[in-house]
Amino acid sequence: MHKNGKFNNHFKILAVVSIVLSTAVFGFSAPSTGQYMAPAAEDAQGGKPSFLMKTSLGSALSAGRVGKAKFHDSKAMQVYYSTRENRPYWVGDSGPTGRAEKFLEILEASWTHGLNPRKYHTDEIRGMIEHPNMMEKAELELLLTDAFIRYARDLSGMRISPEAMKLDMKDWRAPMGSEDVLGFLAEGKSFDRVIKDIEPKSPTYKKLQKELVRLAQEDVGAYEQHLPIVFGGLMRPGWGHKAVPKLRDRMGLKQPEKNKMVYDDELAAAVMKFQRENELMADGVIGDKTLQLLNRTKHDKMLQLIANMERLRWSEGEKPDRFIVVNIPSATLWALDQGRVKLEMPVIVGSPWRRTRSFSTEVTGVRLNPKWTVPPTVKIFDIVPKIQEDPNFLVDKGMELIKGYGSEARTLDPSSIDWNTISKAELSKIRFIQTPGEHNPLGRVRILMPNEYNMYLHDTNHPELFDKPERAVSSGCMRMKHPEKVASFVMDG
Structure with missing residues (x-):
């Protein structure tokens, strides 16, 4: 162990845009x-x-x-x-x-x-x-x-x-x-x-x-003649809609003699079974993700396979014995050792407007109780507006302002800065550093993995987000549900 709670180890991590486990x-x-x-x-x-x-x-x-x-x-x-x-x-x-x-x-x-x-x-x-x-x-x-x-x-x-x-x-x-x-x-x-x-x-x-x-040789499903199913918003059990008969046909159920437009219990049970099979929250509520999968045709499935085969061919040839893969679309992490999956867990990835980038890099270690240097985008679009609303925001969140490096580094008083008129050029000279603790978005663990995008795997101080069906909510970094397990995997190597 080195100072600042840093453990060193080296092996491969891959963040790949594909719905696959390995490359x-x-x-x-x-x-x-x-x-x-x-x-x-x-x-x-x-x-x-x-x-x-x-x-x-x-x-x-x-x-x-x-x-x-x-x-x-x-x-x-x-x-x-x-x-x-x-x-x-x-x-x-x-x-x-x-x-x-x-x-x-x-x-x-x-x-x-x-x-x-x-x-x-x-x-x-x-x-x-x-x-x-x-x-x-x-x-x-x-x-x-x-x-x-x-x-x-x-x-x-x-x-x-x-x-x-x-x-x-x-x-x-x-x-x-x-x-x-x-x-x-x-x-x-x-x-x-x-x-x-x-x-x-x-x-x-x-x-x-x-x-x-296999798909190419398979007949087109009879249900495809009923697609697409369109609700125009959320659809909940007990509600009625003119597209419900299509949904019932899609799920292979017989049409009832009465209340054909009602999303009844039998249909909701079939939808929940479909959601479980597709690793969605099985609540019977039909939102964008459930509807997208319900409307997926044989042709769509084939295109998805072709896209993922293409992406696999992009990946480098030789793999180390131990490596980590982050599947961005499914927001899932796998850690592999000698070709066997040692860990599988959900992660939180970048939002549509702040996407997690696809890249490969080397894991160089683990840092416990890390500090957080706020990235430029978060600093400009998230932090500064909050300071403008609440002058005590930085103090409450345990953030320090540092200007300069080495012997020339000095801590700035937040009250000495006019946050309403500060320019991007001036902001770029100031580092926002959040001290370790419960308020730190990195949580207790950060996996060290140098890359040009400044994106990495880390813990989170908002574990409740893992309970939500949509996990593309970060600013680009990948938050781990079980960071201590990944840290152990890194150090065991």
């Missing part, structure tokens, strides 16, 4: 471009490429496209084929090889990863394989190689700009470079092994993928 581990070990060299053992053709193949490859590579299909990275492809002496990987003397047909099947099934098969030239490739033309061998070869680059990149990292989502790229997995992707097509490696190497390996990812396939 995907890919286990990539990309060969270097120097490993392109000779064809793999499955190549059927052998020998040097024909003059026609060599000429056609060179022409299409120079153009950077086949027909309307533009290559993702023609330069990387040129290097790849130059290193192989223009020897094809996918086609032989008599046409497409078995690996070409196998890869087409994989591309056509890319929807099981939430990807769009048409991005990978599947229609063009299917046409060339089913109706082979010796004059199109080079075009087929290059379309397959370009498809492989695109497919492997899409499985290995973010497919969209992190800036568009206000995310920092350093926290997320970048797609593999084209040269590294082509390095997988190396000598002596079976194509089955190649595919196994590039696809996500996380058990959680596999479960989501299996569920996506």
Whole structure:
């Protein structure tokens, strides 16, 4: 233990925007471009490429496209084929090889990863394989190689700009470079092994993928014809509304002969069972969250699975033996050790206007009875207005005002400041520090986890908020229901 009640320990914490428990581990070990060299053992053709193949490859590579299909990275492809002496990987003397047909099947099934098969030239490739033309061998070869680059990149990292989502790229997995992707097509490696190497390996990812396939094969529920259900506000048991018959159909109940518009006890019991199954407060009151889940269609469920598979692919590959995941949408924390869940608990996360950010960082320790340095946003929009209403607010809350650092730091008298005219620039020079105690929002425990957003896990002096169904109420930090358990998990490592 160090001074100021700080305990040091180091392991990984992840705050991820996904409705999952763990993150995907890919286990990539990309060969270097120097490993392109000779064809793999499955190549059927052998020998040097024909003059026609060599000429056609060179022409299409120079153009950077086949027909309307533009290559993702023609330069990387040129290097790849130059290193192989223009020897094809996918086609032989008599046409497409078995690996070409196998890869087409994989591309056509890319929807099981939430990807769009048409991005990978599947229609063009299917046409060339089913109706082979010796004059199109080079075009087929290059379309397959370009498809492989695109497919492997899409499985290995973010497919969209992190800036568009206000995310920092350093926290997320970048797609593999084209040269590294082509390095997988190396000598002596079976194509089955190649595919196994590039696809996500996380058990959680596999479960989501299996569920996506199951949903795709499942018939649309009969209840969907009654959706959406709209109440226009809260709906409580005993109340009446014209949408109640729809709700009864949604819950699979028979319509009564009388009082069809009344939200009766039988219907309320079915709704409460639905709320329990979906981890909502089972009070029978239909608010926004319950109604959103009631109106969720098969298509909505599939989109949710696809979104979470996408997010898993963004996460870094290797995980430490012990780490913590905070699931922001479900406001839930998991602590994992050797792949097993040691802790699961609710947390309070940021409100819609002060969202908890998605990031990963290192846990560096635990601080007991912490002080709280008020963040700029809270200082400007929450604290200052309260001081303007009550000049004794800072004293009552045990807050100190500090200006300067080190030997130049000095404590300010709140009464010496005109809080009605103070500027943001002047406020930025003053630190608001709340002393430890029952009034401190950090409670008794703070988990130390440096990050650029100044967000961390901590205790709370308002535990009653955990009893509410809506837990997105903080200013961005994550409040733990059982902070002492998380602190023990950190220190046990």
